[in-house]
Amino acid sequence: MTKSRTNSLDFLSGLELMIDSYQGKEQIFGVNPNPAILRLSCEEGCVKVIEMARRLGVTADTVRFYTRIKILKPGKNKANGYREYSEKDYNRLRFVLSARQLGFSVEDIQEILNHADKKKSPCPTVRRLIDQRLNETEQRFAETLQLRERMQQAVVEWSQKPDKVPTGHMICHLIEEFSQ
Amino acid sequence: MTKSRTNSLDFLSGLELMIDSYQGKEQIFGVNPNPAILRLSCEEGCVKVIEMARRLGVTADTVRFYTRIKILKPGKNKANGYREYSEKDYNRLRFVLSARQLGFSVEDIQEILNHADKKKSPCPTVRRLIDQRLNETEQRFAETLQLRERMQQAVVEWSQKPDKVPTGHMICHLIEEFSQ
DNA sequence: CTTACACCTGTGTCCAAGACACAGGTCAAG
DNA sequence: CTTGACCTGTGTCTTGGACACAGGTGTAAG
Known part of the structure; x- marks a missing residue:
């Protein structure tokens, strides 16, 4: 209780x-x-x-x-x-x-509830699903981490650079000259 | 959530x-x-x-x-x-x-291109937008980090716990007893 | 009794950035 | 002529709700 x-x-x-x-x-x-x-x-x-x-x-x-x-x-x-x-x-x-x-999708939850509604233990399903979702979360975490670093570095680099008007082959030098 | x-x-x-x-x-x-x-x-x-x-x-x-x-x-x-x-x-x-x-949305990019197409410098817009998007990315990063930790801890805790069949007031004890 | 207003219903649409499906047109090789 | 690879535009799908909308209900005040 x-x-x-x-x-x-x-x-x-x-x-x-x-x-x-x-x-x-x-x-x-x-x-x-x-x-x-x-x-x-x-x-x-x-x-x-x-x-x-x-x-x-x-x-x-x-x-x-x-x-x-x-x-x-x-x-x-x-x-x-x-x-x-x-x-x-x-x-x-x-x-x-x-x-x-805990990162389960609504579809996951439906699957879990289906087991429980049949009086079966949903635990094996839960364990399988969280492994899967944790992998995806790790993946997403790594991507977000990288993106964050890239953006942070851009902000730092750009603070040293001037504004420029676009030319024929350059739309925004900040973005286009940013290497990484 | x-x-x-x-x-x-x-x-x-x-x-x-x-x-x-x-x-x-x-x-x-x-x-x-x-x-x-x-x-x-x-x-x-x-x-x-x-x-x-x-x-x-x-x-x-x-x-x-x-x-x-x-x-x-x-x-x-x-x-x-x-x-x-x-x-x-x-x-x-x-x-x-x-x-x-660099984390710009497609809408951001349209805005940037609109400036460039008018031969105006898109750089001020770019600087403003990346600040905004970086904030959101930091936010998402923190959330993903937390979620990841929560999931990792769940996996560890659950490895010590048995499977159980649902009862009237408990659907899955793994999920429902997980505190954090 | 009416009126205002807060609450309720189901359904449809929106979000982001594509991915996928589909019906139909085009083109080169065999 | 057929096959198969390519092309076109358009519509729909993805998530987990949020929001809109038209219309019904409940209740308190005037």
């Missing part, structure tokens, strides 16, 4: 509130196979998109995005069509955000 | 800007200083898209892309509609590729 709640702040107190108020219905909500009762508890425990977003420190657009691509599957209030995000959606979204922080 | 892979830095990969590795037959591009003769010689000296691409070490799609957005303005062979890239286009594209290597 105790989580790494290190990376987010005030919406986590909201989380505790929500989980606590939900405590008494745990049997009904997650475990009880009767969908009628499940829906019943939703009326009290579920939240709308903005509240969901606020609790996890993202925008409503982000919540809608993950809903659109069916990572989140909130119910719908029959009366007005509003989405109803449950604790399960909350946990799922929190998971998604954690995974994104 | 982590913008990870989406920061297309791909243009940096592998290409050392192999511009003048071509020593071939026609000495026309890059050697003849007289633009009038060059323009005149277009019927003979101009090249088609693939040859242009080859000379600068990029794909034909890249040449077409810059043509499409009107950074390159090759003529058209009236007989068959084929594009005819002149030495001016060659110089322009070489400039574009150099500028891309």
